[in-house]
Amino acid sequence: MNRSDVIVLGAGLAGLSAARDLAAHGVDVRVLEARHRAGGRVDQTTLPDGRLMQLGGEVIGPSHTAYTQLVAELGLTLVPAFAALPGHDVWMLADGRRVGELPFFDDADRASYERAEAEFRRLVATVDPDDPWSHPDADRLDRLSVGQWLREVGATPNVVRARDIAMLALAAESVERTSLLSDLRKEAVTGEPGFYNYDVWEVSRVAEGSATVALRMAAELGHRVTYGAEVVHVTLSSSGCTVELATGERYTADTVLSTIPAGPLRRIRIDGLSDARRASLHRQRHALTSKVTVAYAESFWAADGLNGTMYSETGMMGGTWVQRDGILSALVPPERQSAFLATAPGRVHDELIDELAAAFGPDARDAQSLIVRRYAVDPYTLGYITSWRPGDVMGVGPLHGTHEPPFYVAGSDQWVCGYMEGAVRTGRAAAAAMLTQ
Ligand SMILES: Cc1cc2nc3c(=O)[nH]c(=O)nc-3n(C[C@H](O)[C@H](O)[C@H](O)COP(=O)(O)OP(=O)(O)OC[C@H]3O[C@@H](n4cnc5c(N)ncnc54)[C@H](O)[C@@H]3O)c2cc1C
Incomplete structure (x- = not known):
């Protein structure tokens, strides 16, 4: 039977x-x-006003052709995701709050970033994503962490710091604990090789809910x-x-x-x-993460010229992005899971709201709903994405x-x-x- x-x-x-x-x-x-x-790892819930909140995977890039094809077959619709939103990023740095693009960079950092990215791009072109093992330098590239490699090619400390902040906002492992070969392989599938970039990976979402x-x-x-x-x-x-x-x-x-x-x-x-x-x-193995989703009546941050994207060096959250009107998503990166999981749920809620208020102002305290999903310890996931x-x-x-x-x-x-x-x-x-x- x-x-x-x-x-x-x-x-x-x-x-x-x-x-x-x-x-x-x-x-x-x-x-x-x-x-x-x-x-x-995709899940959603509906708010009383009908808005859907995504509690797992959400956004995709243009090179995600298998997913796009499936979405079309199912009669669903793709709409632009947060990367297209106007406004400034917020940075919660160890030395304070800043607004704008890479606010701790000077001209030397910017030039160094461009040089390192050009070198990364050159290396990406040498890696076959279907067979990275056959690369003549595969062993060395795999043993090198992204952070080590950045320093090898002369990147300034601020460039390494910027890449680390970006990775933690995604809840990936630190650049100091990520294989360079894995990163090259990952970007080789996009057709637009460069450092991981929201404009390449996080461009669309399914309007009806992922x-x-x-x-x-x-x-x-x-x-x-x-x-x-x-x-x-x-x-x-x-x-x-x-x-x-x-x-x-x-x-x-x-x-x-x-x-x-x-x-x-x-x-x-x-x-x-x-x-x-x-x-x-x-x-x-997986990067261990938890996801936080917070709903507000509206996207109040836009009135301050902000786009809802935040990067954090200090908080439990690695950063935020706008999921849809009035809803922010955030991930707790692997390196912050211990503080997160060791904290009582009620206290976690208060500390997350404090972090959001520090980044976006007192209106962030008026959350209608805050949902936490601890994928790191969910017995049927035990993680997030491959690390x-x-x-x-x-x-x-x-x-x-x-x-x-x-x-x-x-x-x-x-x-x-x-x-x-x-x-x-x-x-x-x-x-x-x-x-x-
Ligand atoms: C918080 C979070 C945010 C993410 N954000 C994005 C994003 O924005 N964009 C993106 O593209 N991807 C994102 N991802 C990744 C994406 O969601 C996943 O890679 C994808 O959904 C995984 O699908 P899957 O079918 O491979 O695995 P899963 O969705 O994990 O499915 C595996 C299934 O196996 C079941 N299972 C486990 N153990 C057993 C068992 N012993 N017996 C029977 N069943 C079992 C599980 O319950 C599960 O349903 C995110 C993931 C998470 C967790």
Whole structure:
């Protein structure tokens, strides 16, 4: 009775997009999802006034073609995201609040930034994002942190500081703990190589809500998705695979596609997998983050000529951006999780509001809603997006993103970095690989 052609583990964007394509080709597919909802790292809630608040992934860039294509197929609409908003950035620096573009830069810093970025761009052009391992200098580039490399090419301390602030606002790891090769690989997929830039990665959002992408697919798949189904054990064999849930219930199929994030995947016992693949999958890790979403009646910061974007060296939040009218998003970067997780929830709320008031003024105290999602410790995420510390690209190795039939893998961890694009791109590619098997 619990038998299908393919079992997909996880009903995030990767699992759902793979299952949708398989079902469209007449494959009998079942999706097993531990949570009682679809979407995984995309989620949303509706405010009493009807505005949707995104509690997970939100924005995409023009090179995110798999996601864009899926959005069009689902009849959803892309609209400009915060990068297009007018106004000034706010900087909460160790030495005080500043407004404007890189306010601690002088002319020498600006020239140094341009030189370092030109050199970064030159290096990006030498990296094949599908095969960074074959780069003649792959080992060295992977062992170097972005921070070390910046200093090697003569970047000023303020350039390193600016890059670090930008990375922490994204809740990525510090430039001192990020592999240069991973960063080169990530920017190589954009077609506009340079340092990570909101204008390249964070340009559009789905007007109907980014979680709606997942919800639409889950609705299409209907009974094929089983919720509250935490997978604990997978047995792989060319004569048939078995998937066992925490409840002891068993499902069988010819093929298994895992879209489980790196942390929770380590807790699943998988028999029949090669040691090399297990080592590669278990080597991956996430940046640990939490997301904060705050709703106001309106975008009050605009009256002060601000665009709602904030960068913080001092707070629990790494920065903010405008999610939509009156709603700010923020991430708590990995290095600030300990202070964040060690603080009582009520106190966290007060301290976040204090940070927002320090950045945007007293109106920031009139929040209608403040929601915190602790993805870092959520048992079914244990992270945020893949983090590549120095040595990790070579450590994970060329098995990354590949399959070992009857075991397939997809999910944003199997792309160059996290991102909704990575989930959809690898999910649909895994389905295509199964269909041509
Ligand atoms: C706070 C936050 C902000 C983000 N912002 C952006 C953004 O602006 N733009 C962008 O492109 N990306 C963003 N991302 C990343 C993006 O949301 C993810 O990369 C993408 O949604 C991951 O999809 P996935 O299907 O690969 O994994 P997931 O969405 O994590 O799906 C995996 C599924 O597996 C399930 N699962 C886990 N363990 C088990 C188990 N044992 N048994 C069964 N099921 C299990 C989970 O419940 C989950 O539903 C953000 C992520 C977070 C957390």
